[in-house]
Amino acid sequence: MRTPWIVGVSGASGTPYARSVIGALLDAGEAVDLVVSRAARLTLLDETGASVRDGHWKDDVSAWLGRDLGDLAYWPAGDLAAGPSSGSYPARGMVVVPASTAACAGIAIGLSKDLLQRAAEVSLKERRRTVVVPRETPVTRSHLEHLLALHDAGAVVLPASPGFYSVGAQASAGQLIDFVAGKVLDAMGVPHTLFTRWAGELNAQRSPLGGP
Numbered sequence: 001m002r003t004p005w006i007v008g009v010s011g012a013s014g015t016p017y018a019r020s021v022i023g024a025l026l027d028a029g030e031a032v033d034l035v036v037s038r039a040a041r042l043t044l045l046d047e048t049g050a051s052v053r054d055g056h057w058k059d060d061v062s063a064w065l066g067r068d069l070g071d072l073a074y075w076p077a078g079d080l081a082a083g084p085s086s087g088s089y090p091a092r093g094m095v096v097v098p099a100s101t102a103a104c105a106g107i108a109i110g111l112s113k114d115l116l117q118r119a120a121e122v123s124l125k126e127r128r129r130t131v132v133v134p135r136e137t138p139v140t141r142s143h144l145e146h147l148l149a150l151h152d153a154g155a156v157v158l159p160a161s162p163g164f165y166s167v168g169a170q171a172s173a174g175q176l177i178d179f180v181a182g183k184v185l186d187a188m189g190v191p192h193t194l195f196t197r198w199a200g201e202l203n204a205q206r207s208p209l210g211g212p
């Protein structure tokens with residue numbers, strides 16, 4: 001039985017994180033069900049120039065990811081009758097990457113205003129692995145309360161906070177993106193090679209001062 005990871009892309013900045021996560025899941029041989037919120041179409045357009053149209057999703061998503069789609073299915077965000085809206089639909093779990101403050105709030109209070117929020121609520125109620133990757137900074141008390149509610153409901157709250165410790169001060173944007181994506185795959189329990197793991201030795205892989 002096909003048991004995909006649901007990947008929800010909401011309208012926070014940080015669509016490259018989603019691209020890296022999806023690519024690494026497909027590389028690991030995982031099936032992916034993709035849901036892109038209406039607002040995420042704007043961030044995708046702004047950050048990558050890519051359009052994602054429901055009627056042309058195969059071409060559009062393939063162009064955005066820059067690769068063959070493999071075992072990737074797509075569900076329109078407005079389709080509340082889609083598979084992932086039901087707990088009986090087989091799924092390993094869900095990641096919302098990036099997660100807007102609106103999506104975090106909606107999932108935390110069970111708003112289900114679109115398929116992304118409904119699928120995340122389903123993932124939580126079915127006690128499946130659920131990872132949310134908020135990007136906003138700074139944050140309000142309300143943002144923090146919603147993240148705490150998600151944590152208490154069983155989600156892994158994994159802020160898009162790249163570390164420099166394995167890549168050094170001269171890290172490229174791609175390395176920092178892959179660091180966050182790798183932490184997401186760790187939280188999902190999916191093997192990856194997105195970053196070099198800390199081995200207990202300072203400055204092990206870099207020349208002095210973090211230079212090339």
Ligand SMILES: Cc1cc2nc3c(=O)[nH]c(=O)nc-3n(C[C@H](O)[C@H](O)[C@H](O)COP(=O)(O)O)c2cc1C
Nearest residue numbers: 010011012013037039040042100101102103135136
């Ligand atoms: C270019 C752009 C960047 C945005 N960046 C963020 C962000 O980093 N974090 C956030 O929480 N919202 C951000 N927003 C606002 C969300 O898109 C907005 O709250 C939207 O309602 C989220 O809807 P969704 O959760 O259904 O995707 C951004 C909007 C735009 C147009």
